[in-house]
Amino acid sequence: MNQNEEQFLEEDLEKCKKMNCNANCCHNISPIKEWIVEYFMFHDKIKNELISDGVKINFKEEKVFFENCSLGKMKCSFLKHSPEGVDLRPIECKIYPYRVDWHSVDFDNKVVILFCIDENCPLVKDKTENEKYKKEIERIIKRDFALLFNGAQFGVAFFKDGEYE
Numbered sequence: 001m002n003q004n005e006e007q008f009l010e011e012d013l014e015k016c017k018k019m020n021c022n023a024n025c026c027h028n029i030s031p032i033k034e035w036i037v038e039y040f041m042f043h044d045k046i047k048n049e050l051i052s053d054g055v056k057i058n059f060k061e062e063k064v065f066f067e068n069c070s071l072g073k074m075k076c077s078f079l080k081h082s083p084e085g086v087d088l089r090p091i092e093c094k095i096y097p098y099r100v101d102w103h104s105v106d107f108d109n110k111v112v113i114l115f116c117i118d119e120n121c122p123l124v125k126d127k128t129e130n131e132k133y134k135k136e137i138e139r140i141i142k143r144d145f146a147l148l149f150n151g152a153q154f155g156v157a158f159f160k161d162g163e164y165e
């Protein structure tokens with residue numbers, strides 16, 4: 001598998017069209033943003049490599065913005081610098097077209113709320129595939145939030161069309 005194909009790690013989900021997808025997730029989410037806690041956990045250590053690839057990193061208050069992470073469906077700089085078997089893409093890339101609603105994360109009850117930003121993604125359109133993908137997304141969020149917040153075990157809630165799924 002070449003690196004362009006690896007960019008679409010939803011490869012086990014047969015409805016993910018990867019390189020042939022017209023929805024084109026990588027174009028849709030630029031600039032990529034994350035909160036400072038995610039940046040320091042995953043990306044500060046590859047900062048120099050990202051910059052030398054041409055990625056622009058801008059800090060603004062408690063958030064970090066990345067631009068030029070890819071030329072559309074070309075290589076992903078974050079994957080290029082991920083260690084073997086590790087996916088260092090920002091969380092919002094890993095779970096596209098879902099997104100973490102950081103403002104409404106319930107830290108008291110430990111619940112992460114996700115909402116969908118692209119109803120045209122084939123993984124969302126197909127109900128069966130969407131259920132499979134949501135399970136995978138839940139796994140990713142639980143794993144990454146445990147890393148970000150000292151092992152805390154978060155639950156995940158999906159919000160779509162004005163209501164919880």
Ligand code: SF4
Pocket residue numbers: 008010015016017018019021022023024025096097120121122123
């Ligand atoms: S938009 Fe959806 S189906 Fe298309 S490549 Fe991205 S994740 Fe896969």
Ligand code: SF4
Pocket residue numbers: 007025026027029030032069070075076077078079089090093
């Ligand atoms: S970081 Fe990688 S997966 Fe995310 S938008 Fe950029 S190229 Fe695509």
